Amino acid sequence: MLDEFARIRLWTGERQRSALLRQQGVVLGIGDDAAVVxxxxxxxxxxxxxxxxxxTMVETVHFNDATMGEADVGWKALAANVSDIAAMGGVPRHALVSVSVPKKWEPARIGRLYDGLYACADQYGVAIVGGDTTSSPAHLVVAVTVTGTVEAGAAISRAGAAPGDAVFVTGPVGMSGAGLHWLLAAAMRGAGHPVPLAAAEADGTAVLVAAHRRPVPSVRAARMLAARGTLTSLNDVSDGLASEAWEIAEASGVSIVLRESQLPYSGSMTAYAHRSGADPLEWMLYGGEDYVLLGTIRQEDADAAKAALAAEGLPMYIIGEAAAGDAGVALIRDRQAGGGAGRREAIAKRGYNHFNG
Amino acid sequence: MLDEFARIRLWTGERQRSALLRQQGVVLGIGDDAAVVxxxxxxxxxxxxxxxxxxTMVETVHFNDATMGEADVGWKALAANVSDIAAMGGVPRHALVSVSVPKKWEPARIGRLYDGLYACADQYGVAIVGGDTTSSPAHLVVAVTVTGTVEAGAAISRAGAAPGDAVFVTGPVGMSGAGLHWLLAAAMRGAGHPVPLAAAEADGTAVLVAAHRRPVPSVRAARMLAARGTLTSLNDVSDGLASEAWEIAEASGVSIVLRESQLPYSGSMTAYAHRSGADPLEWMLYGGEDYVLLGTIRQEDADAAKAALAAEGLPMYIIGEAAAGDAGVALIRDRQAGGGAGRREAIAKRGYNHFNG
Incomplete structure (x- = not known):
């Protein structure tokens, strides 16, 4: 389809520095039947x-035109994949992008989508080496494939956690879910398509909206942790803390015990939860799309690892530990005093049910 | 999304022989954040x-539920990508599959889609190492990414054709377009969803329908030709002979001159064109989705290459030659005697405008 070629050239032609492409081993980029790397x-x-x-991100399933602008969709579609590479302890290298664009879209909207995509690619040094732009009868669908590299034999799977390991996350969780909650409410009030960031700023929720729209995968933290040789499992929080912890528990054959008092409650999230009558723990456990990392590390190296990351300005929160026992996830409710404080609750395996529940 | 994981396990879990996975360098397959190869x-x-x-293949844009069964969509989505690897002279290795499934679909339909996908994967020895199954509000979207390998520096691009080179295709073209033509007419008659192959058999068009639904990329031919060291450009016929020849002409800076008398007219296609009042040349030049290869080879090796492929039962048709001059494509009308016979026509650059024109 000639239109497609013309469009792809317009949006993807020579958008990335040749130094970046060379650094990522790109021999032949977009434009032939396949890229050569x-x-x-x-x-x-x-x-x-x-x-x-x-x-893959699908309009009305993962987002709609109120919750996300086109550039946000482009950024997040790539960021979610970059996060998968981080969750293996690797370095992201190349991306191939399939975009199915609703026929009614004006070209400028597609341009913004690619702008967001390339902004994320530049942020992480990812070379975009393939693209297929097709039309869609109704809804936007963006599927991104990434490559990454890792030292031979050094990929960190979900399966290595052992009893006694410390459980950590590389950033706050639940903020994306809180941001989505606010965005959906703002959309109901008719705040715009997409809901403008200024509305969130006025409401004190801009940081939550940014967490939802422009997640920042933990590539550097993952590389630093993997290099220590004490990391035993790693997962990225795409479907909520509960679901990701369950995956590690099942793959590793351990029980994951989290302590509520050690979970990183973001102040903005807590404040918004208070105002809106929501339970912030719900967003943390089941919200998803935070794209921080959840992992386990040998207990004896946990504090040193945390200090090493802190020295680079990177957060790391020890939130619990792996224990012997049936695969499962438990939460010790030790955050607030009062009746039932300190009790242990089993955490259900349910995950993030995507956009519309 | 737990449902997703359960579904992916069901359709993709341990479906491929471990020998195939090992042969393709798969260290860790589907099931973690990323595959390791x-x-x-x-x-x-x-x-x-x-x-x-x-x-990418999009329902109503590239196919509909009359023209293609679910298994056909799965096969063709992978085959189109395998063909891209063949068109670089490489060996297909891995595939990652994004499927957005309409909510109204019964699970059995998704199962058939994966059956077709894995059938093609087994045919070409491709290891499926990644999958993302999401729901779609309305239409099926299948995006497949493939990897392949090629000897260092040996990838065949579109840019190497030189004046004097012979132009060839590795199989008949236009059959897929003819098959689509018949399928659309059969669907109008209410022949079924999908139109059953038996209806095509009864009508003598089964081979055309098979060409449309189950294309067979020319991986072996490409590898044999590339090994000769005389191949100068290569493209797969996804958008029709005209568009693909134009791509080579523009990338290489040559004029491509095709001879109508040398084009491989399939008997079934010609017979169906005659019956339906269509012009078979239109399907050959602009039909697309044949997934045979169009390329150029040094003139002095053309006959020997053809003989070598024939010895393996693989077709190769010399259909013209590259010439000095402005980038462009011409056709010499030397197939039929009579007025205007032997005249040279410029071939327009338009390509296949996908399913609905």
Whole structure:
């Protein structure tokens, strides 16, 4: 389809610096039947291994035109994939992008989508080497595939947690879910399509909306932690803390015990929950789309790892530990005094049921 | 989303032989944040390069529920990508699959889609290492990304054709377009959803329908030709002979001159065109989705290459030659005697405008 080629050239042609492409081993980029890439020079050469992941965002399922602007969708579609590479302890390298655009869209909207995508690519040094832009009868669908590299044998799966390991996250959780909650309410009030960030700023929820629209995957933290050799499992929080902890528990055959008092409650999230009558713990456990990392690390290295990340300005919160026992997730309710304080609750396996429940 | 994980496990869990996965360098397959792969042992080790391509099929844009069954969609979505790897002279290795499934679909339909996908994967030895199954508000969208390998520096782009080179295709073209033509007419007659193959068999068009629904990419032919060292450009016929020839002409800076008398007219296509009052040349030039290869090869090796492929039962048709001059495509009308026979016509650059025109 010639229109497609013309469009792809317009939005993707020579948008990235040749230094970035060279650094990522791109021999031939967008424009032929397939891209040609080789192991990047900084990736331990032929001894490195490749990571491959795919993630899809569908309008009305994962977002709508009130919750996300086009550039947000582009950013987040790539960020979700970058986060998958981080969750294996790797370095993101290349991306291939499939965009199915509603026929009614004006070209400027597609342009903004690619702007967001390339902004995220530049942020993480990802070379976009493939694209397929098709029309869609009704809804926007963005599917992104990424490659990454990792030192041979060093990929961190979900399966290595052992009893006694410390459980950590690399950032607050629940903020994205809180941001979505606010966005849906704002959309109901007719705040706009997309709901403007200024409305969130006026309402003190801008940081929550940003967490939802422009997640920032923990690539650097993952690389630093993986290099220590004490990381035993790693997962990214795409479907909520509960679901991700369950995945590690089941893959590793351990019980994951979280302490409510140690969970990183964001002040903005807590304040908004208070105002809106919501339970912030619900967003933390089941909100999803935070794209921070949840992992386990040998207990004896946990404090040193946290200090090393802090020295680089990167957060790390120890939120519990892995224990022997049936695979499962429990939460110790030790945050507030009063009746039932300190009791242990089993956390259900349910995850994030996407946008509309 | 737990439902998603359960579904993916059901449709993709341990469906491929471990020997295939090992042969393709799969260290960790579907089930974690990302797959881990290494250069396959038979791929010239670290000296090989990787090929990456993505292709998307959208219901109502590329197919509908009359023209294609679910298994056909699965097959063709992967085959189109395998063809992109073939068109670079490479070997397909891995695939990652994004499927957005209409909410109204029964699970059995999704199962059939994956059946077709895995059938194609097995046919070409492709390891499926990633999947993302999401729901879609209305229409099926399938986006597939493939990896392949090629000897370092040996990828065949569109840009190497030189004046004097022979132009060839690795199979008949236009059959898929003819098959689509018949399917749309059959759907109008209410022949079923999907139109059953038996109806095509009764009508003598089964081979055309099969060409449309189950294309067979020319991986072996591409590998044999690339190994000769005389191949100068290569493209797969996804958008019709005219569009693909234009791409080579523009990328290489040559004029491509095709001879109508040398084009591979399939007997079934010609017979159906005659019956339906259609012009078979239109399907050949602009039909698309044939997924055979169009390329150029040094003139002095053309006959020997053709003989070598024939010895393996693989077709190759010399259909014209590259010439000096402005980038463009011309057709010499030398197939039929009579007025205007032998005249040279410029071939427009338009390509396949997808399903609904």
């Amino acid at each position: 080789e192991m990047p020079p900084d990736a331990a050469g032929g001894a490195a291994q490749w990571l491959l992941a795919v993630d | 290494e250069m396959p042992p038979d791929a010239a080790g670290g000296a090989a390069q990787w090929l990456l391509a993505v292709d």
